[in-house]
Amino acid sequence: MKKRTFLLTAIAATGALIVGWGVMPARQRLMGSSPLPLTKGDIALNGWIKLSPDGSVGLIMPRSEMGQGIHTGLAMLVAEELDCSMSQIQILPAPIDKIYGNVAGLAEGVPFRPEDQGAVARTTRWTMVKVMREMGFMMTGGSASIKDLWFPLREAAAMTKASLVNAIALDWKVAPADIKVSDGIFSAEGSKKMSYGDAVTKFGAQLKPAEKYELKNAAAFTVIGKPLKRLESSEKINAKAAFGIDAVVPGMVYAAVKMAPQLRGKSTQIDASSAEKMRGVKKVLQFTGSQDATGGVAVIAEHYWLAKKALEAVKITWDVSETNSLSTAQGVNAMNAALDADTGFGFYKAGDVDAAMSSAASRIKAEYAAPNLAHAPLEPMNCTVEFKDGKATVWVATQVPDFARNAAAKVLGIEPEAVTVNVAYLGGGFGRRLEIDAIAAAASIAKQMPGQAVQMIWSREEDMKHDFYRPAAVSRFEAGLDTKGDVVAWRNVSAGQNIVPQYMARNAGLPMGGPDKTSSEGAFDQAYEFPNVRVGHAAVDLSTPIGFWRGVGHSHQAFFKESFIDECAVAAKSDPYQYRMNLLKNHPRHRAVLELAATKAGWATPLAPTPDGIKKARGIALHESFGSIIVQVAEVSVTKEGAIRVHRVVCAVDCGLAVNPNLIAQQMESAVVFGLSAALYGRIDIEKGVVQQSNYHDYTILRFNETPTVETHIVPSSLPPEGIGEPGLPPIAPAVGNALFALTGKRLRNLPLTLV
Amino acid sequence: MDTKISINGAIKIVQADADTPMLWVLRDDLKMTGTKFGCGMALCGACTIHLDGAPARSCVTTLSAVGERAVTTIEGGSGPIFEAVKKSWIDVDVVQCGYCQPGQLMAATALLTINKAPSDQQIDEAMSGNLCRCGTYQRVRLAIHAASKLLTNN
Numbered sequence: 001m002k003k004r005t006f007l008l009t010a011i012a013a014t015g016a017l018i019v020g021w022g023v024m025p026a027r028q029r030l031m032g033s034s035p036l037p038l039t040k041g042d043i044a045l046n047g048w049i050k051l052s053p054d055g056s057v058g059l060i061m062p063r064s065e066m067g068q069g070i071h072t073g074l075a076m077l078v079a080e081e082l083d084c085s086m087s088q089i090q091i092l093p094a095p096i097d098k099i100y101g102n103v104a105g106l107a108e109g110v111p112f113r114p115e116d117q118g119a120v121a122r123t124t125r126w127t128m129v130k131v132m133r134e135m136g137f138m139m140t141g142g143s144a145s146i147k148d149l150w151f152p153l154r155e156a157a158a159m160t161k162a163s164l165v166n167a168i169a170l171d172w173k174v175a176p177a178d179i180k181v182s183d184g185i186f187s188a189e190g191s192k193k194m195s196y197g198d199a200v201t202k203f204g205a206q207l208k209p210a211e212k213y214e215l216k217n218a219a220a221f222t223v224i225g226k227p228l229k230r231l232e233s234s235e236k237i238n239a240k241a242a243f244g245i246d247a248v249v250p251g252m253v254y255a256a257v258k259m260a261p262q263l264r265g266k267s268t269q270i271d272a273s274s275a276e277k278m279r280g281v282k283k284v285l286q287f288t289g290s291q292d293a294t295g296g297v298a299v300i301a302e303h304y305w306l307a308k309k310a311l312e313a314v315k316i317t318w319d320v321s322e323t324n325s326l327s328t329a330q331g332v333n334a335m336n337a338a339l340d341a342d343t344g345f346g347f348y349k350a351g352d353v354d355a356a357m358s359s360a361a362s363r364i365k366a367e368y369a370a371p372n373l374a375h376a377p378l379e380p381m382n383c384t385v386e387f388k389d390g391k392a393t394v395w396v397a398t399q400v401p402d403f404a405r406n407a408a409a410k411v412l413g414i415e416p417e418a419v420t421v422n423v424a425y426l427g428g429g430f431g432r433r434l435e436i437d438a439i440a441a442a443a444s445i446a447k448q449m450p451g452q453a454v455q456m457i458w459s460r461e462e463d464m465k466h467d468f469y470r471p472a473a474v475s476r477f478e479a480g481l482d483t484k485g486d487v488v489a490w491r492n493v494s495a496g497q498n499i500v501p502q503y504m505a506r507n508a509g510l511p512m513g514g515p516d517k518t519s520s521e522g523a524f525d526q527a528y529e530f531p532n533v534r535v536g537h538a539a540v541d542l543s544t545p546i547g548f549w550r551g552v553g554h555s556h557q558a559f560f561k562e563s564f565i566d567e568c569a570v571a572a573k574s575d576p577y578q579y580r581m582n583l584l585k586n587h588p589r590h591r592a593v594l595e596l597a598a599t600k601a602g603w604a605t606p607l608a609p610t611p612d613g614i615k616k617a618r619g620i621a622l623h624e625s626f627g628s629i630i631v632q633v634a635e636v637s638v639t640k641e642g643a644i645r646v647h648r649v650v651c652a653v654d655c656g657l658a659v660n661p662n663l664i665a666q667q668m669e670s671a672v673v674f675g676l677s678a679a680l681y682g683r684i685d686i687e688k689g690v691v692q693q694s695n696y697h698d699y700t701i702l703r704f705n706e707t708p709t710v711e712t713h714i715v716p717s718s719l720p721p722e723g724i725g726e727p728g729l730p731p732i733a734p735a736v737g738n739a740l741f742a743l744t745g746k747r748l749r750n751l752p753l754t755l756v
Numbered sequence: 757m758d759t760k761i762s763i764n765g766a767i768k769i770v771q772a773d774a775d776t777p778m779l780w781v782l783r784d785d786l787k788m789t790g791t792k793f794g795c796g797m798a799l800c801g802a803c804t805i806h807l808d809g810a811p812a813r814s815c816v817t818t819l820s821a822v823g824e825r826a827v828t829t830i831e832g833g834s835g836p837i838f839e840a841v842k843k844s845w846i847d848v849d850v851v852q853c854g855y856c857q858p859g860q861l862m863a864a865t866a867l868l869t870i871n872k873a874p875s876d877q878q879i880d881e882a883m884s885g886n887l888c889r890c891g892t893y894q895r896v897r898l899a900i901h902a903a904s905k906l907l908t909n910n
Contacts, residue, residue, distance in 0.1 A: 067853030067890040229849040236854030237845050239790025239830045243855055246789035254784065279773070303772065305780040378794045378802055378855045378889045427792070427855030428889045460795045662849060666895075670852055673891025696799040696887060705880035707893040 029133075029152040030159065032097035036060060043200050045163050045209045047099050048156035049078060050092065055184065055197030057084055058092040062100030063149075064140040064399050065232065066429035067670070068725040069663040072230045073146050074153060076659060080223040081157030081216065083181035084196060091231070093423060096402045096416075098136025099152075105144030106132040108626070109500070111347055111517035113525045137508075140399040141434055141548065143626035143723025146659055150720055154215050162210035167203040168194055218657065218718055227662035232425075244397030244424040247384040249453035253282055255445050256307035257458060259289070259296035259466050262320035262689035263545055266295035271315035275299060280306035284314055285448045290407065290440035291506035292545045294466050298445045304457060323543050323689030328371070328472070331686075334540045335474040335495040344493045344538030345515045347524035351532030356489035360480025364571050366564055368477070370556035370751040372684040373470035373549060374691075374699055379427020380463040383442035386453035387412055392419045392443070393453075397426040399433040403507045407436035411443035430674070431548035435468050436507050464699055465691040468547030469684050471497045471519065475560040480532075485572020487583065490530040492564075494523055494557065495538040497546050518548070522557030522730060526624060527590050528565070528583045544686065550674055551729040554625040558730030559679075559737065559751060562621040566738045567747065576620050576738060577603050589654050592715050593631045594622055597652035600713050601633035610637050616647060619739025621731040626723025628655035632672070632731040634708070636739035642756035644680055646708040646736055651728060653712060656719040664724050665712040671728030672710045677702040679733035681752050759819055763788075764832025774820035778812075779803045781819050782829060790830040790858050794887070801886030804859040804866075805829050811866040813885075830858035837865050837907065844902035852890035860886050864900050872907050874900065 032047040041053040050058035059078050065071045075089045094100050107128045112121040161181060169176040174188050181187075186194045194202075218224075235241040260266055272284035280302040289295035297316050301307035338344070357363065384395040385408065392412055398404045401421045409416040426433055442456040458466075473496035480489030498516035505511060520537035549555060569579035577598050584590045597620070598604070607616045616637045623630055635648040651668040658664055681700035685692040693699040737748050746755065758769050763786070770785045777796075782788045782805075791814055794802030798813040805814045806828035841864050851857050860883070867874055867882040874882065879900055888896070 065853075069852070229846065230851060232854070233846055233849060233851045236851045236857055237842055237861060239858060241854055242789070243792075245793065248787050248789065303776075303780065303784050305772065305776045305784065309773075376889065378792070378800060378853070378887065380793065426853060428853045430889070457793070460797070666849070666852060666892075669894050670891040673893065674889070695797055696795050697797070701887050701889060702891070702893075703887065704884040704893045704896070707891070710894055 029099045030156055032099035036095065041200065041204065043204065043207055045160050045207065046156045047097065048153060049160045051160065051196055051200045053197055053201040055088060055195055056090050057082060057088045057196065058090050060094045061091045062094035062138050063145045064423055064426055064429065066140065066399065066426035066433070069230050069660070069666060070140070070145045071232060072228065073659055073663055074149060075231060076223050076228060077149065077153045078157045080221055081154045082161050084184035086223070086228065086231070088184055088196070096138060096405055096421070098133070100138045101132060101136030102139040102142065102144055102148050103129055103132045104148035105139060105142030106137060108142060108144065109517055111515050111520070113348060114624070114627070138400065138402045139434065140429070141431065143726040146721045147627065147723065158213040158215050159210055162213035163207050164196070164199045164203070166210055167207055168199060224659050225657070226660065228660055229662065241425050243379050243427045244395065245379055245382045245427070245457060247395035247424065247455060249384060249386060249395070252384065252453040252455055253300050253302055253449070254304035254307050255298040255300050255454050255456040256304060256311045257296050257298045257441070257456060257462060258311050258316065259294040259462055260318045260320055261465070262318070262323050263326065263466070263686070263691065264289070264292065264294055264322045264543065265318050265320040265689070267297050267316050268319045269317040270297055275310040275313040278306065278310040278313060281310045283449065284310070285445065287441050287444040290437050292468070292502060293437035293440070298456065300445070300449055300454060320689060326543055326689040327687050328685045331472055331542050331544060332369070332474065334542060335472070338495040338538040338540050339474060339476055339493055342538060343534070344495065344536035346534055346536045347515065347517070347520045348533060348535040350530070353489050353491050353532040353534045356532035357478065357480040357491060360488050361483045362481050362571065363478060364481070364567060365476070365478045366567055366749060368475045368560040368563065368749045370473050370559065371682070372472045372544065372686070373678055373682045374464055374467045374684050374693065375430045375432035375549060376464060376696070376699055376701065377428025377430055377432055380460055381438040381458040382456060383438050384453060384455040385442045385446035387443070387446040388451050390414055390418060392446070393422065394419060394439065395422045395424060396439055397424045397433055398439065399426070399429050400436065400507065403436050404439045407440045408443040411440050412447050430550045431552070432467065434507070434548050460696070461694045464694050468545045470549035470552065470555065471499060471546045473556050475523070475557070477560070477564045479564070479568050481568065481571060485574055487530050487568055488532060490533040492523055492561070493536040493538060494520065494560065495540050497542050497544065498539045499546055499548060499552065502545070503547055518553045520553060520557070522554035522623065522625060523561055526561060527587045529586060550671070551625060551726040554623065554726070554730040555675070555678065556751065558621065558623040558625070559733040562623060562731065562734030563737050563747070563749065566734070566741065580620070580622055590622065590624070590629055593629045593652045593654045596713050596715055597631035597633050597650055600652065600711065601650040603633060607635060610647070614639065615743065617739050617743035619735045619737065619742055621734035621738060623727070623730040625727045625730055628653065628722045628724060628727040630727050630731050632735040634732065634735035634739050636736055636743060638740070638743060638755060644736070644740065644753060644755065645706070646676060648709045649711070649732065649735070651710065651712045652715065654715040654717055655724050655727070656717050656722040658714050658717070659721050661714055664714060667724045668712040668728040669710045671726065672732050673702050673707055675729040675732035676736070679736055679751060679753055683752055761819070761822055761827060762824070763827045764829060770819070772819055774818065776819045778805065778814040778817045778819060778822055778827065782814065788829060788831055792855055792858055794856070799887070800856070801863060802856050802859040804862040804886065806862060806866060809866065809869055811863050830862060833861070833865060837868050840903040840906040841865050841868065841899070844899040844906065848895050848899040848902055850892050850895040850899050852892055856886060856888045860888065860896055864896065864903070867900070868903060868907060873904050
């Protein structure tokens with residue numbers, strides 16, 4: 001096996017290239033510093049694409065596949081610019097390198113409204129991009145993978161193709177422009193033909209990276225825009241796909257863990273005398289929780305079930321002093337106290353809201369609230385670590401392989417370079433696998449079992465009770481309406497914990513302060529044209545471990561804002577759809593999405609009752625997040641027992657250019673179900689520091705028989721692609737809440753929604 | 757203690773304790789990782805296997821309870837119903853993260869084995885014990901109908 005690096009020195013910045021909004025120049029992300037695993041005869045002209053003599057195209061994949069279909073989406077970008085077939089592409093693991101960092105995802109974290117192009121906003125965005133490029137966080141999240149790699153990956157493919165074209169042109173004695181590439185075959189007049197594999201075999205190491213190459217115009221796309229099926233389905237339905245929990249390492253033993261019942265607690269003393277005598281038990285040990293996490297006890301045994309049984313026989317003394325007083329009620333009190341005390345950090349201000357409010361013809365006020373939520377991915381937290389001869393190998397389903405590597409290195413007291421992280425398929429991510437707590441715990445266990453691969457598996461109960469929860473929030477609104485019912489003043493302050501400081505401190509060792517956009521996103525950055533407005537957020541300091549969640553801030557702020565807009569429409573005696581259209585006179589994209597949703601849902605037409613004669617009603621909600629605008633219309637009924645039934649959800653989507661309409665539809669279906677689970681059932685309650693929910697019977701997930709029909713309609717767009725993994729979630733809760741109001745006259749202002 | 761069990765048509769001998777759930781016998785003793793651990797309490801269906809063709813939650817089915825019944829797992833599913841289901845799953849593009857899908861596939865094949873043309877309500881009844889956090893339910897339903905069509909046309 002011959003290895004070589006792909007670090008090349010001479011890449012001139014020439015050629016026709018449009019660089020996207022503020023993302024680092026794509027070309028600077030072509031070359032990294034880590035070696036790619038090349039076998040004899042393979043060629044890599046950049047850090048993204050490997051060509052092999054057998055004609056296969058290796059796509060170096062730095063993004064984790066957690067259900068969102070990103071492996072397929074990114075392969076499409078490559079197939080498009082290489083003009084090869086999708087079946088030639090193989091997904092290969094990426095080394096850890098800055099070029100793979102998710103610049104777009106983090107650059108979006110700055111607290112400015114999307115249309116803000118002022119000097120401060122522009123400078124901050126530019127600085128953020130620079131910093132993120134230097135740090136190179138290899139993160140899958142923030143609905144950012146396609147938008148982040150839209151240029152770099154197509155550049156990498158276009159450059160690779162052009163390099164081969166140059167070599168072939170020289171050989172055939174034709175101009176490069178006279179060579180056509182289609183379905184992986186290079187051809188020129190006079191029936192000259194050559195495949196990728198033949199070209200790699202023939203020119204091999206003589207290939208020089210092309211200095212000039214152009215990206216295709218959208219009109220020339222043959223792959224992008226097609227509703228292609230996912231690449232990995234066959235693997236996943238034939239039990240060939242390995243998730244984190246499926247790692248099998250020779251000689252591996254298993255760790256069953258019990259963590260302190262209280263969040264952030266730890267074990268102080270154990271009596272393992274009975275457990276140690278049980279069959280198959282190798283060791284009983286304590287491990288420390290990483291920052292913000294909970295510590296506990298692990299039993300290591302030859303088999304998981306033996307470890308789990310022995311764990312019940314360990315007598316443990318817990319230290320739970322740190323969060324003994326923490327409770328859901330304490331959190332709600334703290335949020336209300338913060339809202340009583342001040343108006344929070346002003347994320348968005350325009351006009352004179354005080355003056356406009358006092359001179360308004362009428363005013364309405366409302367208070368909304370949302371609870372903590374768990375992620376509850378179907379694959380519980382797990383991690384396999386082998387610590388041997390000063391080096392470690394980690395097998396884990398993670399959204400952050402470089403944080404994972406650093407976390408394991410820190411616990412084991414070795415350099416990050418001495419840790420190899422194998423990223424498996426994720427059995428759901430949703431932000432839970434942006435956290436390194438389980439990796440640190442597994443490393444702590446493996447450190448006490450040197451030379452022995454250990455697979456740590458959490459029970460569902462441990463997973464549910466030791467999550468980093470979606471922050472709870474309280475939000476207060478006041479709107480001033482004129483005599484026509486139009487909003488002349490909009491005042492909104494929410495309160496809750498800030499995610500970013502907690503997250504960055506524990507996962508990246510970075511102290512961060514200042515306003516945290518992720519808490520107020522969805523409240524301050526929306527398009528409604530209020531002449532006088534102030535939107536603020538009051539950060540509340542609580543010890544509840546919180547983290548990112550699908551949509552995060554948007555997931556509750558959309559519910560608050562879209563429900564209150566509906567209240568304004570009711571106060572104005574206006575149709576909720578028309579009311580929104582009137583508030584978006586200068587936002588043609590938003591209006592187009594609203595109109596598409598209303599048309600497809602038959603907004604103006606009467607709604608037939610359910611087959612058993614129960615009345616139905618529609619509700620509408622619009623929300624912009626991660627660059628995409630989504631409108632959903634939900635059809636809802638209520639059973640005689642008061643249970644809420646959602647029958648149909650029509651989604652209209654403007655996500656910029658639709659790279660793969662099939663994946664977009666999948667993500668709408670997924671986000672609606674995930675969002676309905678939260679809207680109808682989701683709540684995590686904490687008493688004396690202990691999470692009360694434990695498994696799917698008390699943390700309910702939407703089931704088959706409760707799932708509505710979900711339709712997706714996409715607004716055609718030639719703008720660059722935007723996020724799609726999360727934006728479908730925020731509008732569903734308010735769409736359902738607004739439908740329930742239309743149906744029952746009851747305005748539900750607390751999540752989860754309940755009528756009984 | 758050695759226990760003999762029939763898995764996917766072959767006899768296997770395992771040394772697991774009698775109270776070990778089949779889930780862990782498969783995943784850990786036999787390293788057959790296709791059957792997934794989700795909840796450990798028969799709440800999510802990710803661990804669904806067949807015992808003599810009927811669906812069972814392997815996380816709460818002990819080795820001793822299996823007895824002489826034939827165990828079928830996702831690795832061993834074969835025959836026209838499995839083929840139709842797998843083809844439909846691909847045609848409809850059901851899968852997202854995929855973690856629950858072995859359980860969904862086992863539940864769907866068990867349903868189609870006893871009822872080749874299930875109604876929506878019958879699908880609800882058979883499938884509502886199988887959770888999917890990615891929300892693939894709508895496509896699972898479409899795929900079951902598609903598989904049903906394949907089976908009844910043939």
